[in-house]
Amino acid sequence: MKFERFQNFNLHWYMQKNRRSFIRNIGASLTSVAVGSSFIEKNHEQFSLLKSDIKVASNDKINIGLIGAGIIGHFDADTALKVPGVKLVAACDLYTGRLDAAKEKWGKEIFVTRDYREILQRKDIDAVLICTPDHWHQKIAIDAMRAGKHVYCEKPMVQKIEHGYGIINAQKETGKVFQVGSQRASSVAILEAKRQLNSGVIGDLTFIQAFCDRSDGRGAWQYSIPRDASPETIDFNRFLGDAPKVPFDPIRFFRWRNYSDYGTGAAGDLIVHLLTGIHVITDSLGPNSIYSLGDIKYWKDGRDAYDLVNALMNYTKSDKHNAFQVSTRVNLSDGEGKGGFGIKLIGTEGVIDIGWNEFKVKTLKRKAAPGYGGYDSYESFSEKQKKEFQKWYESEYGKDQGGYDLADGIDFKPAQDYDDRLDHLIVFFNGIRTNSKIVEDASFGLRAAAPSIACNLSAKLGKPINWDPVNMQLLGS
Numbered sequence: 419m420k421f422e423r424f425q426n427f428n429l430h431w432y433m434q435k436n437r438r439s440f441i442r443n444i445g446a447s448l449t450s451v452a453v454g455s456s457f458i459e460k461n462h463e464q465f466s467l468l469k470s471d472i473k474v475a476s477n478d479k480i481n482i483g484l485i486g487a488g489i490i491g492h493f494d495a496d497t498a499l500k501v502p503g504v505k506l507v508a509a510c511d512l513y514t515g516r517l518d519a520a521k522e523k524w525g526k527e528i529f530v531t532r533d534y535r536e537i538l539q540r541k542d543i544d545a546v547l548i549c550t551p552d553h554w555h556q557k558i559a560i561d562a563m564r565a566g567k568h569v570y571c572e573k574p575m576v577q578k579i580e581h582g583y584g585i586i587n588a589q590k591e592t593g594k595v596f597q598v599g600s601q602r603a604s605s606v607a608i609l610e611a612k613r614q615l616n617s618g619v620i621g622d623l624t625f626i627q628a629f630c631d632r633s634d635g636r637g638a639w640q641y642s643i644p645r646d647a648s649p650e651t652i653d654f655n656r657f658l659g660d661a662p663k664v665p666f667d668p669i670r671f672f673r674w675r676n677y678s679d680y681g682t683g684a685a686g687d688l689i690v691h692l693l694t695g696i697h698v699i700t701d702s703l704g705p706n707s708i709y710s711l712g713d714i715k716y717w718k719d720g721r722d723a724y725d726l727v728n729a730l731m732n733y734t735k736s737d738k739h740n741a742f743q744v745s746t747r748v749n750l751s752d753g754e755g756k757g758g759f760g761i762k763l764i765g766t767e768g769v770i771d772i773g774w775n776e777f778k779v780k781t782l783k784r785k786a787a788p789g790y791g792g793y794d795s796y797e798s799f800s801e802k803q804k805k806e807f808q809k810w811y812e813s814e815y816g817k818d819q820g821g822y823d824l825a826d827g828i829d830f831k832p833a834q835d836y837d838d839r840l841d842h843l844i845v846f847f848n849g850i851r852t853n854s855k856i857v858e859d860a861s862f863g864l865r866a867a868a869p870s871i872a873c874n875l876s877a878k879l880g881k882p883i884n885w886d887p888v889n890m891q892l893l894g895s
């Protein structure tokens with residue numbers, strides 16, 4: 419593969435009236451594909467946001483291998499294949515049905531195996547997508563980089579905080595491109611919300627509310643189990659890896675998230691997406707303390723992972739941001755039925771209310787006059803005191819009754835077909851082709867995963883967990 423022939427096709431970000439282009443033409447016979455452009459029209463302002471121009475020489479290919487061809491493996495591989503020049507040549511999985519499905523979907527000629535090391539040995543593979551359960555991420559990621567492969571590793575980067583250092587070191591030692599797969603890091607909404615925050619439109623950020631609620635069985639990870647699941651069709655021993663040995667159990671295999679031996683629970687699985695967005699928006703390295711409650715409220719199906727987690731995190735002042743607090747939750751037993759996912763950035767003068775790929779800004783301007791009356795000590799004054807007070811107030815503030823004004827700001831929506839996963843994969847392949855910066859690298863990945871995993875620790879121990887986000891170390895509490 420000749421990377422030097424590739425065009426820089428980084429996602430780029432511009433306002434129409436002040437377009438900044440990052441395109442550098444360095445190759446001939448290039449084809450150009452634009453994806454992910456989106457716009458909004460509000461308050462007479464029209465933006466064009468995050469447009470990914472991809473230019474790839476027709477004879478250049480990045481060959482990828484998929485390790486873990488389950489639910490997200492399909493999404494990630496299908497999305498990677500939308501990036502010009504990317505070809506899937508191999509897939510690895512521990513369930514025969516998924517290897518058959520891989521051939522059905524991606525072609526009979528792809529190489530399939532139950533042993534990921536056979537993927538890593540192949541000279542024709544440049545990069546791997548690691549889409550296995552969490553407890554396998556560290557080992558496969560390190561083995562892959564040492565075998566010379568670039569790695570796109572699904573979130574959370576690691577199942578255990580201490581696993582993070584090995585990945586960080588392997589990335590440094592090998593110089594391979596490593597990106598964690600929490601696509602929020604490349605989402606237009608996140609990147610534009612960051613720009614809004616930095617513009618000062620909501621004043622000083624003081625508080626973030628971030629949540630992920632789900633009400634149904636699949637939302638609570640009761641995923642379908644194929645009828646032919648058996649010790650013959652599943653390599654259960656390999657699935658267990660370093661986890662405690664247990665007899666064959668298709669529920670553990672297909673619904674591994676519900677067990678702390680393999681997953682990271684609601685916090686590690688979903689708060690990590692929220693923190694990824696928060697860390698990109700605020701340029702924060704992470705919280706200093708985490709206090710969390712966790713419980714199994716509804717899904718008493720044998721799982722040991724909480725279905726309700728509420729956490730408070732304290733982000734102290736850094737050279738990038740003022741101090742702010744985060745209140746976050748995942749409720750998989752939500753009886754409100756609304757579900758959803760959101761990050762609300764609350765400032766002293768407004769709020770940026772972010773959904774998955776859209777957000778709204780509201781601003782609040784307080785009046786200088788304090789106002790009086792209503793729920794106020796004024797009502798308890800005698801008639802004489804009231805008259806005296808009114809006279810004084812009007813001499814100070816005139817008729818201004820104080821309070822505040824609320825106003826709607828930007829109402830951001832991406833293009834209908836916008837896909838943050840595609841932009842995230844474009845960033846990854848761009849990193850391989852041009853050595854451009856990977857925001858969600860191994861250190862970023864650990865800084866998002868560790869406080870999320872620490873929610874489980876805090877809930878279990880019943881005490882706050884102290885974390886050094888700069889040096890990425892748990893501190894004694």
Ligand SMILES: NC(=O)c1ccc[n+]([C@@H]2O[C@H](COP(=O)([O-])OP(=O)(O)OC[C@H]3O[C@@H](n4cnc5c(N)ncnc54)[C@H](O)[C@@H]3O)[C@@H](O)[C@H]2O)c1
Nearest residue numbers: 486487488489490491511512513549550551552572573599
């Ligand atoms: N970025 C996102 O939005 C997102 C969404 C869902 C899942 N994920 C992450 O992706 C990962 C996979 O989740 P999923 O829902 O696809 O799980 P899944 O159970 O559907 O798929 C995992 C697959 O990995 C295979 N596997 C297990 N151990 C393996 C091994 N040692 N070698 C090769 N294959 C192995 C299994 O056979 C299974 O088919 C998890 O880490 C999860 O947190 C990310």
